[in-house]
Structures are given as C-alpha cells and as structure tokens.
Amino acid sequence: MSFLSIAADVLWILALSIMAGGARAAWRRMDADTLVPMQGRWRLPRNAALVLPVVLAFLLGMVLLWGHRSTGDLSYSVIFFGLRATLAAIVAMLHLQWLKGALATLEAEGALKS
Template identity: 80%
Template structure:
C-alpha cells in the first residue's frame, strides 16, 4: 500500500459520505411508503431507491481498490489514483444531481414532508 492508494481511499470515503448524507437527508423528508423516481419512468420504494446508489458505489469502489492494490509499478499506481479520484467525484456529483431531480419531482407531487 502506498500514499497514492491511501489518498484515493480518502477521496472515495469523502464521496461516499457525501452520497450517504444526501440520501439520509432525502430519507428524512419522505414517508415510508414514498416511491422515488429513478431514471426513466419507473419508481422504487424509498427503502431501496435511496441506499441502492450508495451500495453500488461501495461495490464499484471496492473493485477499483482491488485493482489498485494489484498495480505492478508506479505508473499504474498513478493511473489508478487518477481513475479512482475522478470516478469518486463523478459518482458523487451524479448521485446528487439525481437526488435533486427526484426531490423536485416529489415536491411538485406534494409527496415530501414540510
């Protein structure tokens, strides 16, 4: 394990905490029976829709971590650091953008708590 791997871990943890914090804030604004809009025209129950993107990001991050630890030399370590750092930020931004849209839709439908 080297300092690039640790720095990428820190960035990934920050991205996951941002995603989880946003999901928790949204969770508190919804009733238990709320169906959250997903991509397209389908909806999932709150208990699945909010934790699912965070869980998928954890699995994806662990796969990237596994690859990073298998990097044979410093050039690959730099590449994996850039990949992990960029994807952590992109996934957090995509999650927040989706969450914003879902909350706006639910607000327009009157499905959010005041």
C-alpha cells in the same frame, strides 16, 4: 500500500459520505411508502431507492481498490489514483444531481414532508 492508494481511499470515503448524507437528508423528508423516481419512468420504494446507489458506488469503489492494490508498478499506481479520484467525484456529483431531480419531482407531486 502506497500513498496514492491511501489518498484515493480517502477520496472515495468522502464521496460515499456525501452520498450517504444526501440520502439521509432525503430519507427524512419522505414517508416510508413513498415511491422515489429513478432514471426513466420507473420508481422504487424509498428504502431501496436511497440505499441502492450508495451500495453500488461502494461496490464500484471496492473493485477499483482491488485493481489499485494489485498493481506494483508506480505508473499503474498513478493511473489508478487518477481513475479512482475522478470517478469518486463523478459518482458523488451524479448521485446528488439525481437526488435533486427526484426531490424536485416529489415536491411537485406533494409527496414530501415539510
């Protein structure tokens, strides 16, 4: 296990904690029966809509972690670090952007708590 692998782990942990924190804040503003807008025209119940993106990001992080830890060459380790660091930031930003849009839609519909 190299320093680059550990640093990438830290970045994924930070990204997942940002995503979970945003989902938790949104969770508190919704009733249990709220249908949250997803991409496109479909909606999911609050429980699934707020947990599913975080779980999928975790699984993506685990796949990348496995790939990173299975390489022994320094050049591959640097490439995986760059990939994991970049994807951690992108996934967190996409999640926050989606959450902002979903909350704006729900706010316009009057489906959020004050």
